[in-house]
Amino acid sequence: xxxxxxxxxxxxxxxxxxxxxxxxxxxxxxxxxxxxxxxxxxxxxxxxxxxxxxxxxxxxxxxxxxxxxxxxxxxxxxxxxxxxxxxxxxxxxxxxxxxxxxxxxxxxxxxxxxxxxxxxxxxxxxxxxxxxxxxxxxxxxxxxxxxxxxxxxxxxxxxxxxxxxxxxxxxxxxxxxxxxxxxxxxxxxxxxxxxxxxxxxxxxxxxxxxxxxxxxxxxxxxxxxxxxxxxxxxxxxxxxxxxxxxxxxxxxxxxxxxxxxxxxxxxxxxxxxxxxxxxxxxxxxxxxxxxxxxxxxxxxxxxxxxxxxxxxxxxxxxxxxxxxxxxxxxxxxxxxxxxxxxxxxxxxxxxxxxxxxxxxxxxxxxxxxxxxxxxxxxxxxxxxxxxxxxxxxxxxxxxxxxxxxxxxxxxxxxxxxxxxxxxxxxxxxxxx
Numbered sequence: 001x002x003x004x005x006x007x008x009x010x011x012x013x014x015x016x017x018x019x020x021x022x023x024x025x026x027x028x029x030x031x032x033x034x035x036x037x038x039x040x041x042x043x044x045x046x047x048x049x050x051x052x053x054x055x056x057x058x059x060x061x062x063x064x065x066x067x068x069x070x071x072x073x074x075x076x077x078x079x080x081x082x083x084x085x086x087x088x089x090x091x092x093x094x095x096x097x098x099x100x101x102x103x104x105x106x107x108x109x110x111x112x113x114x115x116x117x118x119x120x121x122x123x124x125x126x127x128x129x130x131x132x133x134x135x136x137x138x139x140x141x142x143x144x145x146x147x148x149x150x151x152x153x154x155x156x157x158x159x160x161x162x163x164x165x166x167x168x169x170x171x172x173x174x175x176x177x178x179x180x181x182x183x184x185x186x187x188x189x190x191x192x193x194x195x196x197x198x199x200x201x202x203x204x205x206x207x208x209x210x211x212x213x214x215x216x217x218x219x220x221x222x223x224x225x226x227x228x229x230x231x232x233x234x235x236x237x238x239x240x241x242x243x244x245x246x247x248x249x250x251x252x253x254x255x256x257x258x259x260x261x262x263x264x265x266x267x268x269x270x271x272x273x274x275x276x277x278x279x280x281x282x283x284x285x286x287x288x289x290x291x292x293x294x295x296x297x298x299x300x301x302x303x304x305x306x307x308x309x310x311x312x313x314x315x316x317x318x319x320x321x322x323x324x325x326x327x328x329x330x331x332x333x334x335x336x337x338x339x340x341x342x343x344x345x346x347x348x349x350x351x352x353x354x355x356x357x358x359x360x361x362x363x364x365x366x367x368x369x370x371x372x373x374x375x376x377x378x379x380x381x382x383x384x385x386x387x388x389x390x391x392x393x394x395x396x397x398x399x400x401x402x403x404x405x406x407x408x409x410x411x412x413x414x415x416x417x418x419x420x421x422x423x424x425x426x427x428x429x430x431x432x
């Protein structure tokens with residue numbers, strides 16, 4: 001197979017241009033065809049003005065969106081990624097001091113192991129612990145448990161695959177540091193819809209367990225409540241609102257400093273404005289630590305939150321782009337565009353293959369034997385064969401993608417679909 005340096009500069013530029021165009025079309029169309037995850041809520045990961053004070057800090061971020069058997073938590077990973085960006089890009093924590101566990105990686109064992117590693121990296125700074133997932137009441141004591149990603153829908157499995165707060169607390173020992181725990185979970189044993197996580201769970205706990213004076217805990221709600229999503233968005237509410245508060249939304253007294261109490265109070269007020277038919281009252285336990293300095297972001301007005309709360313829900317088929325078939329049509333256009341790119345590349349490579357083969361004619365036919373060629377002729381025919389192979393593959397993939405895109409666009413099915421182009425052609429697949 002010839003190396004890339006054998007491609008003529010003009011053809012190489014064409015291939016790169018077509019590939020870049022394909023990526024741009026796919027990315028742009030995907031963004032245009034799907035509503036933003038926060039639907040009108042501001043971006044919170046990189047607020048302006050924050051004083052970067054995280055050089056001595058470390059963090060453990062656990063975001064579990066897809067549980068094996070328990071109800072999923074839409075937007076948990078997106079919130080986790082926002083926290084990662086805030087801590088790494090805004091607070092300037094060393095990236096190797098941030099442990100980010102998502103979905104199936106967040107089991108009891110891995111959470112505890114990474115908690116110890118993160119704690120060991122703190123020497124006088126802060127240890128940030130952000131958990132976005134399910135919680136439940138413990139079976140044998142007055143505390144809650146954080147549910148691992150692999151817990152099954154039974155009380156025995158849930159308790160076996162979860163971490164009691166006291167056990168996690170023991171793993172978070174630091175060398176003179178302070179620990180900030182932000183738990184976007186509830187300990188009522190119910191999901192965000194109010195349904196039980198599993199049958200046979202113990203009654204709800206009455207207090208929040210916080211055994212060490214070195215911990216400051218920001219909790220999503222009281223023990224008998226359940227934490228829910230941000231109204232108008234597929235995001236867990238508490239971890240999103242606290243992060244917004246650190247960027248400046250929660251600076252109630254305007255002194256440029258957001259403390260744990262201010263962040264919690266902001267989230268409490270926002271949730272009181274947003275929620276109807278149920279209550280979720282965030283609380284803070286422990287020292288009122290300063291969490292962020294200098295944030296200048298202004299949060300969405302509370303009167304706007306009230307309009308979001310009172311807005312009639314969109315029909316599910318409209319929200320998913322299914323009534324008009326918009327999602328499938330967008331996917332069809334993207335895949336079809338990729339197919340056209342593949343056909344264009346195949347044609348260019350085929351033209352080059354023919355040119356190479358034609359050039360070899362003057363170097364072959366030695367002694368009257370058609371395939372008897374000198375060294376230059378052998379090299380030209382070898383290149384022609386390679387270009388021909390590439391052309392055939394590009395035509396095949398491009399044709400398959402164009403056909404698949406056309407079918408998607410024409411049929412515009414009502415359900416959501418995931419579409420991609422792989423080495424074998426077009427692939428279509430079908431809160432607490």
